[in-house]
Amino acid sequence: xxxxxxxxxxxxxxxxxxxxxxxxxxxxxxxxxxxxxxxxxxxxxxxxxxxxxxxxxxxxxxxxxxxxxxxxxxxxxxxxxxxxxxxxxxxxxxxxxxxxxxxxxxxxxxxxxxxxxxxxxxxxxxxxxxxxxxxxxxxxxxxxxxxxxxxxxxxxxxxxxxxxxxxxxxxxxxxxxxxxxxxxxxxxxxxxxxxxxxxxxxxxxxxxxxxxxxxxxxxxxxxxxxxxxxxxxxxxxxxxxxxxxxxxxxxxxxxxxxxxxxx
Ligand SMILES: [Zn+2]
Ligand SMILES: [Zn+2]
Numbered sequence: 035x036x037x038x039x040x041x042x043x044x045x046x047x048x049x050x051x052x053x054x055x056x057x058x059x060x061x062x063x064x065x066x067x068x069x070x071x072x073x074x075x076x077x078x079x080x081x082x083x084x085x086x087x088x089x090x091x092x093x094x095x096x097x098x099x100x101x102x103x104x105x106x107x108x109x110x111x112x113x114x115x116x117x118x119x120x121x122x123x124x125x126x127x128x129x130x131x132x133x134x135x136x137x138x139x140x141x142x143x144x145x146x147x148x149x150x151x152x153x154x155x156x157x158x159x160x161x162x163x164x165x166x167x168x169x170x171x172x173x174x175x176x177x178x179x180x181x182x183x184x185x186x187x188x189x190x191x192x193x194x195x196x197x198x199x200x201x202x203x204x205x206x207x208x209x210x211x212x213x214x215x216x217x218x219x220x221x222x223x224x225x226x227x228x229x230x231x232x233x234x235x236x237x238x239x240x241x242x243x244x245x246x247x248x249x250x251x252x253x254x255x256x257x258x259x260x261x262x263x264x265x266x267x268x269x270x271x272x273x274x275x276x277x278x279x280x281x282x283x284x285x286x287x288x289x290x291x292x293x294x295x296x297x
Contacts (some may be wrong), residue, residue, distance in 0.1 A: 042258025140184030197233030226269030
């Protein structure tokens, strides 16, 4: 079985308590679970979906540690999903320096200030130029990779969330991010949230991106992006099959950096 490293709780925009998420992971037989609540730079939507100020981050860390101590039967990891916004590197670095995290997911949810994956953005006029959104997104994602700060890229092709796909011209942009990730030794997350959205119907990233990542030697981890306990570990069998079809035989275990065979 594989660990789930992308789980949100009430500390950011998730609905559940940490203990309930851990119990779901144990019920599925997962060997480890990592919490990855949103760390968002101050400003827009900071407290709406992010952990909030430093004191909240400290509370989050304390609760992950306490939960890990309560459940010795499973490894509980301390992670974060860090929202990469160009220009906020120093602010984020100061927050990250407060604790020792087991891993960090680097994610992009804003392109030039546009929160493209929020529900209220679904019919925003900026979607009239789909390629432009993707181009801005991959430019930002590449900058996130190049900071060298993150363990894994979260939901690689997130702009497809509402079913809009880019033209084939965007393949080159995807490849630039993949090349940067390979050069940085960064990992890619196979995120199963897309499997739960009818407009997407596949993992983030799509199978063809995953196959190209494999050819570049980029390692993979798995994440449900659960925002409620019952989604922890959701879709993992299908995601593992997708990774195998892309040529992967193993996945990275974040607790100790070992490569373990995919089920
Ligand atoms: Zn995200
Ligand atoms: Zn997430």
